[in-house]
Amino acid sequence: QSALTQPASVSGSPGQSIAISCTGTSRDVGGDNHVSWYQQHPGKAPKLTIYEVSHRPSGVSNRFSGSKSGNTASLTISGLQAEDEADYYCSSYTSSDTWVFGTGTKVTVL
Amino acid sequence: QVQLVESGGGVVQPGRSLRLSCAASGFTFSNSGMYWVRQVPGKGLEWVGFISDDGSRIYYADSVRGRFTISRDNYKNTLNVQMNSLRGEDTAVYYCAKDLSSAWAFEYWGQGTLVTVSS
Numbered sequence: 001q002s003a004l005t006q007p008a009s010v011s012g013s014p015g016q017s018i019a020i021s022c023t024g025t026s027r028d029v030g031g032d033n034h035v036s037w038y039q040q041h042p043g044k045a046p047k048l049t050i051y052e053v054s055h056r057p058s059g060v061s062n063r064f065s066g067s068k069s070g071n072t073a074s075l076t077i078s079g080l081q082a083e084d085e086a087d088y089y090c091s092s093y094t095s096s097d098t099w100v101f102g103t104g105t106k107v108t109v110l
Numbered sequence: 111q112v113q114l115v116e117s118g119g120g121v122v123q124p125g126r127s128l129r130l131s132c133a134a135s136g137f138t139f140s141n142s143g144m145y146w147v148r149q150v151p152g153k154g155l156e157w158v159g160f161i162s163d164d165g166s167r168i169y170y171a172d173s174v175r176g177r178f179t180i181s182r183d184n185y186k187n188t189l190n191v192q193m194n195s196l197r198g199e200d201t202a203v204y205y206c207a208k209d210l211s212s213a214w215a216f217e218y219w220g221q222g223t224l225v226t227v228s229s
Contacts, residue, residue, distance in 0.1 A: 001172055003154065036215035038155070045205060045222060046147075046155065051215040089155050093214035097169045099145070099157040 004029060004090055004102035011108040017078040020105045022090030023071060028100055030071035034093035037066060037075045041086045049088075050075060077107070085109045112136040112218045114206050119223030122196055132189040132206030132220055140164075140184040143209035145216055146191050148202035151224075158204070159191070174200075196227045 005023040012018040022029065022037075029035055033053045038046035048057050050066035053073060063078045073092075077084050090102035118130040132144070146158040159170045159180045168180050179192040189206050203222040210217035 034214040036213070038216065040155075045219040046216070047219070048210070048215060048217055051210055051213045051217075055213075057210075057217070091155075091157075091216070097167075098171065099160065099214070101147075101155040101157060104154040 001094075001096075001098055001100055004092060004100055006088075006090060006102040006105045008103070009106045009108065011110055012077075012080045013110045014080055014082065016080050017076060018080060018107065020075045020077075020088055020090075020107070022073040022075070022092075022102045024073075024092055024100070025071055027096070028092040028094040029068065029073050029090075031095050032093070033068070035066070035068060035073045036091045037064075037073075038089045038091065039084075039086050040089065046089065080109055082109050112208065114208065114218060114220035116204060116206055116220045116223040119204065119225045121226045121228060123229050124197060124227055126196055127192065127194045128196060128225060130191045130193065130204055130206075130223060130225070134187045134189065134206075134208070137208065139182075139187040142211065144182065144189045145207040145209060146178075146180060146189075147205045147207055147216065147219075148200075148225075149205070149222070150202045156202070160209070161189070193225070196225075198227050201225060201227045 037050040040046040053068045054066040113135045115133045177195045205222045207216040208218045
């Protein structure tokens with residue numbers, strides 16, 4: 001159950017687009033489409049942002065989008081805003097009936 | 111609206127036990143799988159376990175298997191985790207979360223309860 005690999009930090013200026021990668025294996029990220037993303041502001045609980053690779057829950061801004069290629073999933077935030085500054089985690093269901101999270105990425109809005 | 115409220119956290123000595131609960135409301139609890147997830151303050155998220163809607167399927171992370179037991183009471187709309195043989199590395203904020211049906215995603219989260227294992 002090794003954590004999925006994410007960059008420790010990503011930054012961008014307001015209005016720019018950034019992408020966060022999430023790399024796993026064929027037993028998790030590459031195995032099916034059960035990849036999800038979570039936004040977590042300091043001191044708060046995580047919030048579901050993307051599920052099943054690219055689906056947005058009701059109420060989540062369409063500036064957030066997800067994709068996947070092979071064993072790597074990506075979260076893109078377009079039109080970056082100050083409120084997007086947070087930690088982001090990917091997660092995947094695995095072929096062993098377990099779940100694994102990514103190492104987490106701190107997004108900074110310059 | 112969906113509400114998940116964890117309770118039972120606190121300071122406990124290594125080797126001792128603690129039981130956390132999660133009170134659920136705002137959705138049909140008996141139709142939803144549930145998770146426990148933990149987070150060491152300042153660190154990343156770690157999945158702890160999952161229980162299906164009827165309790166027939168329960169899965170654990172390797173780090174807690176054999177020490178933690180997840181259960182649920184669909185009449186009381188409550189999720190529980192019995193934590194035995196606690197270790198320092200179990201110190202974390204423990205969150206319960208509701209499953210997004212068939213998506214295997216953590217749809218809603220509680221506010222978390224802090225467990226500190228220390229002598």
